[in-house]
Amino acid sequence: MTVFFVIGGVGIVLLLLALIVGDVLEGALGFDGIDSLNALDSDIFSTAGVAGLLGGFGFGGAIGLAVTDTMWIAIAVGVVVGVLLGWMAGKLTGLLRRQGSGVAPRTHSLIGVEAQVITAVPDGGYGQVRLRHGGHTYTLNARAPVALDAGSRVWISGVLSATSVEVMPVDVLGGGGATSVLEP
Structure with a gap:
């Protein structure tokens, strides 16, 4: 269970870093290079999306292990929760980025x-x-x-x-x- 908590903690730390240093972290981790390769939706591979995936996998897996006491069910629960949280975090950050008009009034x-x-x-x-x-x-x-x-x-x-x-x-x-x- 400790491994799941550590993975969830890494996700939280990564999310806090994404909030503090934002685009600098995305460039350092190479997620801006993935944008040109990803035809579906590049916001899923944002720092916040990866942080949501890690946090959801870690804490979802810990909950699954605590409830069932079976490792493969805990991993499955962690994967499902992680993918959902990663997808939601990616969509939310993409929505926030596209929010402004981008045109400064003259x-x-x-x-x-x-x-x-x-x-x-x-x-x-x-x-x-x-x-x-x-x-x-x-x-x-x-x-x-x-x-x-x-x-x-x-x-x-x-x-x-x-x-x-x-x-x-x-x-x-x-x-x-x-x-x-x-x-x-």
Whole structure:
């Protein structure tokens, strides 16, 4: 039974290492090379998948041995539990890796988008606007050629920096803005 506990403990240590050092460990163990060879699903051969396999085999085998007191049944239980845990851990890590959109929002893509003034923009000074575009909510510093009160609808007419834009009142467009106003 001690052997099963040691194998399960190695699985837990490997899982903790995978959580702490992540992709570095995958490269060191060579699992990133398996990705190109595996046509089915490369996430199963991740560090977390191998850790789940080892942990499940070790602790599942220990439980099987304690319940039945037969080694071959303990090994069979360990293999089944290990394969299931390894598969689930691999699928879960793959799901987490693919979760983000991977596209960083760019301020230049905001030109023409409608926004709302949240801090008044004085004549020749800066205020703030808030808008929603592409699933992201932005709060940006804003400058305008005319003074604008808080709550005014505006559209982004230019980009001054990564955090500052130039805005124009929606009235300049004839009452219609472009897209995505954010109501307070």
